[in-house]
Amino acid sequence: MSSLYVFIPAGLLCILGALGVILAKQPVHQVLSTVLNFIGLAVLFLSLSGEFMAVIQMIVYGGAVMILFLFVIALLTARKDPIERDSGHLPGQRVAGWAFGGAVLAMLTLIGVVGKGPTKLADIPADFGTVAHFGHELLTTHLLAFELTAFVLMVAVIGVVILVGRQKG
Amino acid sequence: MLASMNLYVALAAVLFALGGIGVLVRRSPLAILMSVEIMWNAANLLFLTFARVHGNLDGHVMAFLVITVAAAEVAIGLAIIVLLFRKKDSADVDQVAELKN
Numbered sequence: 344m345s346s347l348y349v350f351i352p353a354g355l356l357c358i359l360g361a362l363g364v365i366l367a368k369q370p371v372h373q374v375l376s377t378v379l380n381f382i383g384l385a386v387l388f389l390s391l392s393g394e395f396m397a398v399i400q401m402i403v404y405g406g407a408v409m410i411l412f413l414f415v416i417a418l419l420t421a422r423k424d425p426i427e428r429d430s431g432h433l434p435g436q437r438v439a440g441w442a443f444g445g446a447v448l449a450m451l452t453l454i455g456v457v458g459k460g461p462t463k464l465a466d467i468p469a470d471f472g473t474v475a476h477f478g479h480e481l482l483t484t485h486l487l488a489f490e491l492t493a494f495v496l497m498v499a500v501i502g503v504v505i506l507v508g509r510q511k512g
Numbered sequence: 513m514l515a516s517m518n519l520y521v522a523l524a525a526v527l528f529a530l531g532g533i534g535v536l537v538r539r540s541p542l543a544i545l546m547s548v549e550i551m552w553n554a555a556n557l558l559f560l561t562f563a564r565v566h567g568n569l570d571g572h573v574m575a576f577l578v579i580t581v582a583a584a585e586v587a588i589g590l591a592i593i594v595l596l597f598r599k600k601d602s603a604d605v606d607q608v609a610e611l612k613n
Contacts, residue, residue: 354523361530377546391564415590419597444533455522465567480569492580499584506591
């Protein structure tokens, strides 16, 4: 398993990023926090010998998805005031959200820490998680899942075009 | 010192709960979408952790699927947000009630 010297900084990076998303007021700061979170996760994926997944995490999430967010923010809200000025329609939403989320956090973390986890790891081949190994697995054992992926992406593209591609008039 | 698997599971739990707090507390649709992304990623971390524990790649394939579905979800979610902003000036999720009645 990985060294604690890798795990602790990467984990802190993830948690800081998540906190930034919750607390930051400016949308751009939220996007940057999310990227921070994704970088930490990519490091953790590498420490779990998931090379391909780490690279995908950086390219698809840290790159493409967050650029999409940035474009939408630049289009819509960059110069407007932050949305959450008033207290909103739901009374006590903030307090209730923190309380419920805090309870879930305490419970899940307790289970994660106290639960009797696996004590020994399976032996893995030297190329575990590399592009070649992953690609072989994806295109032989999980071919149906791979083809469904293509279908899902096409549905998403068509949906977006139908939703926002229409001209007014 | 080696990091045990329990630490990875606990970190994934913390990230998932933080994302959940974001969804519950924030009222800007962009912030909610980003919090949901964090929750997806916590699940991915679990998939990769247990793939490593059991030494097979099924978890990696599942995480790959999750990333694809998340990308599709972000595209459609952002399209809906753009539509909302076209319709009205602010997009506080409390004020979005177009489907009511």
